[in-house]
Amino acid sequence: xxxxxxxxxxxxxxxxxxxxxxxxxxxxxxxxxxxxxxxxxxxxxxxxxxxxxxxxxxxxx
Amino acid sequence: xxxxxxxxxxxxxxxxxxxxxxxxxxxxxxxxxxxxxxxxxxxxxxxxxxxxxxxxxxxxxxxxxxxxxxxxxxxxxxxxxxxxxxxxxxxxxxxxxxxxxxxxxxxxxxxxxxxxxxxxxxxxxxxxxxxxxxxxxxxxxxxxxxxxxxxxxxxxxxxxxxxxxxxxxxxxxxxxxxxxxxxxxxxxxxxxxxxxxxxxxxxxxxxxxxxxxxxxxxxxxxxxxxxxxxxxxxxxxxxxxxxxxxxx
Numbered sequence: 001x002x003x004x005x006x007x008x009x010x011x012x013x014x015x016x017x018x019x020x021x022x023x024x025x026x027x028x029x030x031x032x033x034x035x036x037x038x039x040x041x042x043x044x045x046x047x048x049x050x051x052x053x054x055x056x057x058x059x060x061x
Numbered sequence: 062x063x064x065x066x067x068x069x070x071x072x073x074x075x076x077x078x079x080x081x082x083x084x085x086x087x088x089x090x091x092x093x094x095x096x097x098x099x100x101x102x103x104x105x106x107x108x109x110x111x112x113x114x115x116x117x118x119x120x121x122x123x124x125x126x127x128x129x130x131x132x133x134x135x136x137x138x139x140x141x142x143x144x145x146x147x148x149x150x151x152x153x154x155x156x157x158x159x160x161x162x163x164x165x166x167x168x169x170x171x172x173x174x175x176x177x178x179x180x181x182x183x184x185x186x187x188x189x190x191x192x193x194x195x196x197x198x199x200x201x202x203x204x205x206x207x208x209x210x211x212x213x214x215x216x217x218x219x220x221x222x223x224x225x226x227x228x229x230x231x232x233x234x235x236x237x238x239x240x241x242x243x244x245x246x247x248x249x250x251x252x253x254x255x256x257x258x259x260x261x262x263x264x265x266x267x268x269x270x271x272x273x274x275x276x277x278x279x280x281x282x283x284x285x286x287x288x289x290x291x292x293x294x295x296x297x298x299x300x301x302x303x304x305x306x307x308x309x
Contacts, residue, residue, distance in 0.1 A: 002105050010104075014115035019180050023119045023173040027126070030165055035281050042288040049295050050304050 153219025
């Protein structure tokens with residue numbers, strides 16, 4: 001079923017390795033980094049809002 | 062504030078926030094499954110292309126990224142129309158949550174296209190109809206993000222951004238039909254509803270990768286919309302309860 005004869009054939013991509021892996025590499029990088037950034041933002045917002053709510057409730061008591 | 066009557070329960074952030082939170086892991090799982098299957102078929106099983114050699118394998122991310130860049134824009138324009146017509150709170154948040162992912166898809170479409178164009182056409186870039194209209198799409202995403210970020214009042218930002226989205230939607234059919242309407246270096250579409258010019262394994266690899274990108278976009282947009290909801294609704298009881306409850 002597997003089309004490739006060897007792993008180096010696979011990496012070489014018939015001479016198009018640079019273009020194919022340049023495409024897949026940048027795509028993979030973006031699809032890894034974007035969710036990490038979004039998750040961090042979510043965390044930061046939660047921390048900031050919690051602090052604000054605590055400060056406000058202290059102010060009213 | 063809290064007695065606000067919600068005609069559309071789904072459009073209430075208080076309802077949508079936990080729902081999105083529950084669904085996110087499933088969309089990640091689906092994205093991973095479709096992605097692994099698509100990469101297996103596209104990169105390991107699919108035969109070489111008789112014209113383009115192995116270079117054609119860029120199609121497995123180029124086409125999904127391009128589809129999603131257009132599709133996400135249409136969804137954003139849909140939410141913009143709903144928001145402008147019914148003044149619903151959720152619609153602007155949805156559009157804002159989708160924009161960065163749409164911009165990244167447009168960028169990936171251009172990036173993989175350049176890396177495909179160089180070996181096949183001998184150039185990274187040409188100012189032809191398909192490429193130029195996709196570049197305009199990227200600028201529309203960036204313009205929308207800059208515009209909404211520049212307006213402090215969230216509801217007014219939604220309205221201004223929504224108008225931009227609706228005006229810019231004219232660009233989508235231009236991208237899609239550009240290869241038919243103009244003489245262009247870009248090849249015609251490989252897939253349409255009635256017939257496909259691709260080998261079956263190639264087609265399956267591409268469709269699976271498109272599903273992977275689609276599920277990814279939903280997962281990451283849901284994550285982002287939850288952050289936007291917390292921020293915008295920070296004065297409501299549900300956000301206070303949510304934050305104090307310490308849920309995820």
